[in-house]
Amino acid sequence: MVGGIGRECSLAYAAEGARGVVMADLNYEAALDTAHESEKLAINPKYKALALPIDVSDPASVAKMVAAAVETFGRIDYSVNSAGVGVQKPAPADEADLDEMNRFWKVNVMGTLNCIQAVSKVMKRQEVKTITNRGRMREVGRGVILNLGSCSSFMATPHIVQYTTSKHALMGMTKNAALDLAQYGIRVNAICPSWVDTPMVDAAIEGNPDLPKLMKTIIPMSRIAKPEEIADVVLFMTSPRSSYVTGFPANDLRHARRFITSHNGKGEGIFIGDDDGAHHRVMVNGNAVANIIYSTKSNPVDMNDEKDIAYAKNTEPGIHVADGSVARLIDFAPGVESPFHRAMSIDYGIVVEGTFELSLDSGEKKIMFPGDMSVNRGTMHKWRNCDQHRSGRMLFILLDVTPLKIGEKLIEQDLGDLAGEYADIENP
Ligand SMILES: NC(=O)c1ccc[n+]([C@@H]2O[C@H](COP(=O)([O-])OP(=O)(O)OC[C@H]3O[C@@H](n4cnc5c(N)ncnc54)[C@H](O)[C@@H]3O)[C@@H](O)[C@H]2O)c1
Known part of the structure; x- marks a missing residue:
């Protein structure tokens, strides 16, 4: 033109x-x-x-x-x-x-x-x-x-x-x-x-x-x-x-790179992966991107014959993996808030970039800065990127848990409005 x-x-x-x-x-x-x-x-x-x-x-x-x-x-x-x-x-x-x-x-x-x-x-x-x-x-x-x-x-x-x-x-x-x-x-x-x-x-x-x-x-x-x-x-x-610049919901954050190690024939460490993650999923009406850094189907993990690498590469996990684990990086566009949700897992949440608010269904809230960590034990919660002008990034590590009862009530997974985001994945 x-x-x-x-x-x-x-x-x-x-x-x-x-x-x-x-x-x-x-x-x-x-x-x-x-x-x-x-x-x-x-x-x-x-x-x-x-x-x-x-x-x-x-x-x-x-x-x-x-x-x-x-x-x-x-x-x-x-x-x-x-x-x-x-x-x-x-x-x-x-x-x-x-x-x-x-x-x-x-x-x-x-x-x-x-x-x-x-x-x-x-x-x-x-x-x-x-x-x-x-x-x-x-x-x-x-x-x-x-x-x-x-x-x-x-x-x-x-x-x-x-x-x-x-x-x-x-x-x-x-x-x-x-x-x-x-x-x-x-x-x-x-x-x-x-x-x-x-x-x-x-x-x-x-x-x-x-x-x-x-x-x-x-x-x-x-x-x-x-x-x-x-x-x-x-x-x-x-x-x-x-060549490495392309738009992204959180386009002011750099692409995070993922490095995976293995062993050579002598048992020495070598790098076998250098990329930006295996599975990406746009969420929250196009305002967040989840990047699966790794997932395992069992704990302890069987690393023989690189079985774990094949699993992580070929399987996009649901919010968490039964008996296994997920490491998920989530980039939030400015001001974006997730819906309330609960995964039945222990979630370690680490703020990588930005400022986030973690709210619980009781109404309690905490503000978290880069380096702050949450250990979320199966509660109903939501995340908000507090910055209206800059994107934010969090890393979540999710480990499976045994069934949890509070009194007589069994506490169950509840993805709320996030359910649709995982609807096409088996065992969300
Ligand atoms: N000039 C600015 O200050 C400025 C600032 C930011 C963004 N932009 C954007 O940059 C782009 C180019 O702007 P510009 O300043 O060169 O404007 P311009 O008016 O000089 O050029 C726009 C061109 O688009 C053509 N055009 C209009 N309708 C068309 C159609 N239906 N099919 C094909 N061509 C059509 C016009 O004939 C014209 O040549 C625009 O999208 C504009 O919004 C301009």
């Missing part, structure tokens, strides 16, 4: 040696113009620029663009989804123009989804690319999708509910697509600039002449971003240099 940001990205790809760039926009003239401009800057002798008309809100139009790209170049390595519309009718939310709301939904939200769907279909069929970096080879996946979010993906600005809503939705879509497509080696991310000097902002300034003064006051660098500064971030986010 070739508005201010899309145009600058196209030129940057050409200048950095891309083999080809497709510039597709509702404004075909602008696409053609950018294509010609990019040819002047291209350094790859085989460079080809393809300008196409497209309406991202129409899936058929998007499919046509993708088919043309594949026919010309054979594959799609990066897709930068920057088509978007600006606010024409600012108004408080209670008076928001419904046609305008619809326009934002169709272009900014559905338009992006149409592009993700059409492009990922192609990327899924592509070979995984590899690069050699400082003498070491690594896989960098099948393709990268980058969406244009905005600081409006996180905050509200008066009178632009249509923009704020569409950019919040875009972040949810990015997180979900990142999670769903990671298994195919397709990375999905969003970048979220504040104001960038493009025609979209020119139009905003026309409607609000005080905007430049406001920018000076509230932007830490006291100036608007140049489109080329955004293009540099786009280049990084789509290049192999960011």
Whole structure:
């Protein structure tokens, strides 16, 4: 897409040696113009620029663009989804123009989804690319999708509910697509600039002449971003240099790595695993991710012939394993609270990052900081990430217990609203 940001990205790809760039926009003239401009800057002798008309809100139009790209170049390595519309009718939310709301939904939200769907279909069929970096080879996946979010993906600005809503939705879509497509080696991310000097902002300034003064006051660098500064971030986010970056419900936390040891023939310790966990599960309406670090089906654990490793790899456990154990890392998005639930197990809970509140069904509560630990002995409880702006991470180790009675009453597992999250697992 070739508005201010899309145009600058196209030129940057050409200048950095891309083999080809497709510039597709509702404004075909602008696409053609950018294509010609990019040819002047291209350094790859085989460079080809393809300008196409497209309406991202129409899936058929998007499919046509993708088919043309594949026919010309054979594959799609990066897709930068920057088509978007600006606010024409600012108004408080209670008076928001419904046609305008619809326009934002169709272009900014559905338009992006149409592009993700059409492009990922192609990327899924592509070979995984590899690069050699400082003498070491690594896989960098099948393709990268980058969406244009905005600081409006996180905050509200008066009178632009249509923009704020569409950019919040875009972040949810990015997180979900990142999670769903990671298994195919397709990375999905969003970048979220504040104001960038493009025609979209020119139009905003026309409607609000005080905007430049406001920018000076509230932007830490006291100036608007140049489109080329955004293009540099786009280049990084789509290049192999960011091969381990993909969206996540808790995307401000680093990916935790898991190292598994075993023995060589002499009985010495060796590392046999270096990854980010075997089973991931999105929970709490897409606001938390559980990452199973390990699970065992018995206690003591039979480690002969690496039986335990095969079990952990092949079995996604329920909330806990009868006679066994589970180590589960959970990342909570900002402010997220789990439902009340009880696993019939001893749960060691360790705060890894952030601040959490542990509440019991009696009403008692405790605040926990990094390094604090809870030993939860089968109580009905819930967790809340106390930070409204940052994600938090907890590690839970769950060991099985014998039946527990309080007086005459047998205390049983009760997953509450979490039950649905484990419904597809045997023996949840
Ligand atoms: N400029 C900023 O300050 C800023 C800040 C943060 C995020 N963004 C986002 O970056 C993206 C690009 O913004 P920009 O500043 O380059 O805007 P822009 O107005 O310069 O470019 C947007 C482009 O999208 C095209 N477009 C609109 N509807 C389309 C449709 N249905 N199908 C295909 N193309 C369509 C327009 O023709 C235009 O060329 C947008 O998603 C915007 O919300 C912009």
